Amino acid sequence: MTTTTDQLRARAADTLWLRLAALGFPLLLPLLMIAPALWNGYPLLQWDTGGYLARWYEGYLVPSRSTVFGLYLHYGESFGFWINLAVQSLATLWLLQLTLRVLSMMQTFRFVAISGLLILSTALPWLASMLLTDIFAGLSILSLFLLVVGGPRTSTLEKISLFVFTAFAAATHSATLGVLLGLCVAGWMMRPFLRARLPFAGLVQASLTIVVGGLMLVSANHVLSGKWAWTPGGYGVAFGRMMQDGIVARFLNDRCPRENFKLCPYRNQLPATADEFLWGNSMFNTLGRFEGMNDEMGTIVVQSLADYPAWQAGAALKAMGQQLLHVATGEGTNGWIPHTRGIIERYIPSQIVPMRAGRQQNWGVDFEYVNWLHVPVALASMLALVGLLAHALARRRLDDLTLLAATVTLALLGNAFICAVISGPHDRYGARMVWVATFVVLMALARRFGDDAKAR
Known part of the structure; x- marks a missing residue:
């Protein structure tokens, strides 16, 4: 009788711990998503951060520096920019769980496990911890996809939130807007063949985000500079x-x-x-x-x-191929950011002390060991994504997960083309997008070996 009582108590204790873990881990995820910034002691900065910060103060347009993103950073100054990182962390987790839910794969353990693996093995937490547009590049692919396919599986409030988020992301960087525009064009081209998978209303909403994002950018440029103009450069x-x-x-x-x-x-x-x-x-x-x-x-x-059209075409294709292989985390995020430091010291003196105290400013951030894991995971994810699409095509199976995989593949190709052809290959351009491929591959593995597989 005593043994039975002890066993019941042990089982009750185990159940309690499981419940606490199920509750605790999701609550910890927002902090884990910005763990690099917490470890650094200050939001991570990059070569380009200062150019965005300065837009509010300098009142004129500069090449490739979105005033919309500059305003977003400005409103976080009073909070030491931690409010910006909170927005980025929560938006990331929201889109991850919403994607899982729309694809009928949402389970608390699965969400925590996939989020945890992304935090450990990809650039995602470093992007979420940084004052830069890059976090919105990958997230906007998910939000655009959800706008198109979400339909009755998302509420009106969620649709509005996805629309506003996608438009804002498009306005933060011209390359992001270009990738989203390319995806919309591809969607309209494929709709005659995939009517049920690409609803008309969803494509209209997605396309309108590009228009609203453009209007948002031009309006912000006018407010700050007095000019109705696109960002130059x-x-x-x-x-x-x-x-x-x-x-x-x-x-x-x-x-x-x-x-x-x-x-x-x-x-x-x-x-x-x-x-x-x-x-x-x-x-x-x-x-x-x-x-x-x-x-x-x-x-x-x-x-x-x-x-030199042939030379230009050859150089463009070569640069695109190189860009697909440039996926290392952390480019431009080190102690040598004189312009960004100068902008903060000139315009935001309240942030001088905490900024200078950060590990990054003292050359304490090194991505060499991080990239021993991140680079192989990124490259393997892209290969697995291609394999996933090939397998689906061979079986003539097109479900929402396959459609997401195709969307992400097109986004990676479009991003590589736009960034490499215009700016030349950079690791930063690849790292900001490739984590989405890892997310899709993890979803496919969860479906293949999880409860979904047993139910089929």
């Missing part, structure tokens, strides 16, 4: 990529004998990389940077496309 980054590929040097050598470009005297001194030209101590500074060079760079970009 497209020619500058494209020019840098072409210079890096040797196209600009060839163009100048061909044209300078008969045409007078500002760069002609420097055509044999061009830096080896776009970053050195645009952001280093190069002749770009001597010639007036974007204000002094934008028209000339635009002319060279347009005319070189016409002069």
